[in-house]
Amino acid sequence: MTDRCTRIDARFDAGFNNVLLMMRQFASEHLRPAGLDAERTGEPLPVEHPLFVAFNKTGMRFGMNPNRKKKKEDDGAPKEPSRSSRMGILAAEELAYWDQGACMSLPGPGLGGPPIGLLGTPDQKKRYLKDPFVDPAKPAWGAYALTEPGAGSDVARIRTTAVKDGDHWVLNGEKMFITNGARAEWVVVFATTDSSAGREAHRAFIVEKGTPGFSVSRVEKKMGLTASETAGLVFEDCRVSAEQMLGGRDQGGKAGFKVAMKTFDMTRPAVASMSVGIGRCAWERAVHVAREAFGPKPKTPREILLSDRLADARRRLDAARLLCWYAAHKMDHSEPNTVEASMAKVYAPRAALFATSVAMDVVGLAAVNDHLIEKCYRDVKIFDIFEGTGEVQRIVLARRLFGYPSS
Amino acid sequence: MEFANDDEDSVLLGAAARFGADRLRENERAFEKAGSYPTELVAEYEELGFAALRLDEGHGGSDMSRGIAAAVWSALAEADPAAPLGLDRLGPAARDVLEADGGLAEQSGAFEVARDLSIGAKGVSGIVPFVPRAKVDWLALATRDGLFLLREPPAHATERACGLQACSGVTVVLDQTPFEQVGGPEVARRSIDEARIFAGALMLGAARDAHAAATEYALERIAFGKPIAHHQGLAFQLADAATELQAAELLFGAALSREDRPELLANAHAFVGEVALRVAERSVQVLGGHGYLYDHRVEKRMRDIRSIASLWGGATDSETFAAENVLEFPDALEAST
Ligand SMILES: Cc1cc2nc3c(=O)[nH]c(=O)nc-3n(C[C@H](O)[C@H](O)[C@H](O)COP(=O)(O)OP(=O)(O)OC[C@H]3O[C@@H](n4cnc5c(N)ncnc54)[C@H](O)[C@@H]3O)c2cc1C
Numbered sequence: 001m002t003d004r005c006t007r008i009d010a011r012f013d014a015g016f017n018n019v020l021l022m023m024r025q026f027a028s029e030h031l032r033p034a035g036l037d038a039e040r041t042g043e044p045l046p047v048e049h050p051l052f053v054a055f056n057k058t059g060m061r062f063g064m065n066p067n068r069k070k071k072k073e074d075d076g077a078p079k080e081p082s083r084s085s086r087m088g089i090l091a092a093e094e095l096a097y098w099d100q101g102a103c104m105s106l107p108g109p110g111l112g113g114p115p116i117g118l119l120g121t122p123d124q125k126k127r128y129l130k131d132p133f134v135d136p137a138k139p140a141w142g143a144y145a146l147t148e149p150g151a152g153s154d155v156a157r158i159r160t161t162a163v164k165d166g167d168h169w170v171l172n173g174e175k176m177f178i179t180n181g182a183r184a185e186w187v188v189v190f191a192t193t194d195s196s197a198g199r200e201a202h203r204a205f206i207v208e209k210g211t212p213g214f215s216v217s218r219v220e221k222k223m224g225l226t227a228s229e230t231a232g233l234v235f236e237d238c239r240v241s242a243e244q245m246l247g248g249r250d251q252g253g254k255a256g257f258k259v260a261m262k263t264f265d266m267t268r269p270a271v272a273s274m275s276v277g278i279g280r281c282a283w284e285r286a287v288h289v290a291r292e293a294f295g296p297k298p299k300t301p302r303e304i305l306l307s308d309r310l311a312d313a314r315r316r317l318d319a320a321r322l323l324c325w326y327a328a329h330k331m332d333h334s335e336p337n338t339v340e341a342s343m344a345k346v347y348a349p350r351a352a353l354f355a356t357s358v359a360m361d362v363v364g365l366a367a368v369n370d371h372l373i374e375k376c377y378r379d380v381k382i383f384d385i386f387e388g389t390g391e392v393q394r395i396v397l398a399r400r401l402f403g404y405p406s407s
Numbered sequence: 408m409e410f411a412n413d414d415e416d417s418v419l420l421g422a423a424a425r426f427g428a429d430r431l432r433e434n435e436r437a438f439e440k441a442g443s444y445p446t447e448l449v450a451e452y453e454e455l456g457f458a459a460l461r462l463d464e465g466h467g468g469s470d471m472s473r474g475i476a477a478a479v480w481s482a483l484a485e486a487d488p489a490a491p492l493g494l495d496r497l498g499p500a501a502r503d504v505l506e507a508d509g510g511l512a513e514q515s516g517a518f519e520v521a522r523d524l525s526i527g528a529k530g531v532s533g534i535v536p537f538v539p540r541a542k543v544d545w546l547a548l549a550t551r552d553g554l555f556l557l558r559e560p561p562a563h564a565t566e567r568a569c570g571l572q573a574c575s576g577v578t579v580v581l582d583q584t585p586f587e588q589v590g591g592p593e594v595a596r597r598s599i600d601e602a603r604i605f606a607g608a609l610m611l612g613a614a615r616d617a618h619a620a621a622t623e624y625a626l627e628r629i630a631f632g633k634p635i636a637h638h639q640g641l642a643f644q645l646a647d648a649a650t651e652l653q654a655a656e657l658l659f660g661a662a663l664s665r666e667d668r669p670e671l672l673a674n675a676h677a678f679v680g681e682v683a684l685r686v687a688e689r690s691v692q693v694l695g696g697h698g699y700l701y702d703h704r705v706e707k708r709m710r711d712i713r714s715i716a717s718l719w720g721g722a723t724d725s726e727t728f729a730a731e732n733v734l735e736f737p738d739a740l741e742a743s744t
Contacts, residue, residue: 006411007410007474008660008661008664009661295734307731307733311732314674314733346650347654394642
């Protein structure tokens with residue numbers, strides 16, 4: 001059932017190492033201080049925070065790049081496997097190590113990128129993935145709104161309705177937990193054309209900021225990821241033109257949903273990697289503190305106990321990282337990786353939470369002064385919840401591995 | 408990062424799987440009952456080159472890499488976790504012991520990590536409670552200071568062990584038994600590494616098989632109107648077991664490629680031990696009362712893994728080593744190292 005490799009080497013080659021160093025330089029200089037800024041105010045980073053322009057100026061872009069052409073021609077030569085999934089999780093871990101909340105607040109299409117990139121019309125790609133992001137001095141965001149107050153894991157339950165009215169659609173409903181939802185130039189909004197028909201009736205619409213009937217109801221206060229904005233959105237008789245339907249007038253349906261699911265195979269290992277980054281941050285800080293206090297070798301029973309826990313946390317984090325990389329490796333080699341992606345997503349957040357909790361044990365109640373460790377502890381919990389909860393991942397695994405029934 | 412498997416490796420793994428399926432799986436209960444493996448099976452095992460996977464060719468070995476040897480042992484352990492121990496004559500310290508005295512290759516050797524033994528000028532004293540061998544012509548002892556060789560140590564049959572019962576098993580009682588030093592701390596460490604690879608591989612294979620047996624059973628057994636695998640409580644446990652096994656497999660594999668980093672291997676061995684023990688116990692749970700009986704192999708996997716997890720200092724020794732050294736590598740998690 002599990003795969004067997006006779007050769008596994010966890011070291012990075014020069015290409016990966018260069019990306020790592022590039023990420024590290026930007027993130028240590030900009031992300032970490034910005035994340036701590038947000039901790040001090042207790043609010044998401046304001047849109048005018050210097051982080052955003054600084055990020056734009058680096059030329060780095062995350063998410064879907066509509067200008068990247070896929071090579072189609074086949075000249076018979078053996079194809080080099082892609083490296084993009086692995087690069088993605090490498091970057092995800094490193095950025096999260098420095099500050100995941102600040103990372104999620106970075107300008108760009110965000111989670112709205114993949115659906116438009118995969119299903120959007122050429123015009124939609126230009127208008128939403130390209131145009132808003134050309135001027136580095138004007139940071140812009142996109143967002144993805146699926147979750148509702150009454151429907152999270154059970155996506156089929158969404159109650160936001162889309163009713164056809166001439167050449168328009170009229171949206172009514174409420175969305176919750178939408179990352180960058182209040183500041184976004186546009187939001188990909190999922191709605192149902194027939195709430196009794198489940199996913200078949202789901203359609204996605206790209207709703208622009210300022211569209212009458214679209215408003216922000218609130219910005220949430222959260223346990224962690226303070227730098228990142230999480231918003232509630234309301235749609236009241238919000239009219240959008242038929243051109244705003246993702247994929248154009250008549251698009252949507254099952255094929256679209258399948259493509260959307262496929263993006264999970266890519267994003268889940270990356271999200272899992274972010275949790276590894278946060279766990280590593282707390283772990284390294286705790287080892288540093290322990291070393292200062294105990295010297296290089298633990299001696300007393302307490303020191304030995306804590307060192308054992310640190311070693312345990314390390315094992316789990318190392319294993320978690322390998323699960324992420326293995327899933328990304330398979331994706332890059334065009335092999336099916338749904339199982340591996342879900343394994344990474346089930347395992348890594350828990351491993352990382354354990355590591356941050358052990359780190360809390362090492363510093364004890366002094367964690368009030370050690371912002372970083374207690375912040376990591378708060379930040380990391382969400383990784384077992386969003387992008388498919390741990391339970392949802394187990395359902396995916398059970399289905400794939402031994403035919404657990406779908407409903 | 409690299410995850411690879413060469414064609415040549417696949418051929419060897421295929422041979423191991425076939426030997427397991429044809430010669431071990433059906434007979435593992437009989438071997439257990441007899442308390443030993445038939446001599447012709449030992450010969451066949453040696454003939455196939457499985458008995459000396461990690462020995463260099465100069466000593467008649469197959470000189471396999473750590474990764475391939477581990478994969479072969481795992482594959483064999485799926486069919487009978489005790490077999491690679493019972494069919495192997497030389498043990499994890501073979502390479503260095505034979506370097507010192509090539510004549511020992513024809514005898515039956517064993518290895519132990521000497522945690523509770525006292526080694527002084529007059530000899531070694533203490534008890535080695537369980538050696539998975541019918542006969543011990545020589546015993547290699549690893550301490551932090553070096554690797555020591557004891558010729559013809561006083562050994563007698565043990566009581567039945569929890570698992571690994573097909574390996575007979577002897578107790579060695581040492582009372583100022585004379586010894587000779589084979590190597591220093593580095594050599595001792597190398598043989599401890601070899602032992603960790605051997606034990607880790609066996610536990611992984613055995614746990615994988617226990618999980619496979621549990622999954623298969625859970626799809627056949629009906630309760631409350633559907634296969635028990637399709638009740639969420641059990642489905643999630645099986646999914647977790649699959650995930651943990653995969654994690655253990657990868658962590659162990661990554662450690663095998665780093666001969667320069669013994670603490671990675673200690674960490675991986677400790678992790679594999681923890682995962683294998685849990686998966687084995689959970690697998691018995693999946694079968695309910697049936698899992699408790701000799702009728703199914705999961706109870707044997709659970710016992711065998713429990714014994715393997717205690718061999719050669721055990722997974723706890725690896726855990727201790729990892730804990731002692733964890734602060735020495737403050738940047739250890741850096742993936743690029
Ligand atoms: C900081 C943050 C950012 C987010 N960003 C976005 C965003 O940008 N866009 C967006 O659309 N959403 C976003 N979300 C929402 C997130 O994806 C959901 O919270 C998540 O999908 C879980 O849904 P829920 O909260 O409704 O929990 P529920 O689905 O109600 O789950 C509650 C509990 O029940 C369990 N459960 C549910 N179904 C089953 C089952 N069949 N079997 C067993 N257990 C089950 C779950 O695992 C969980 O433990 C974000 C959330 C947060 C907190």
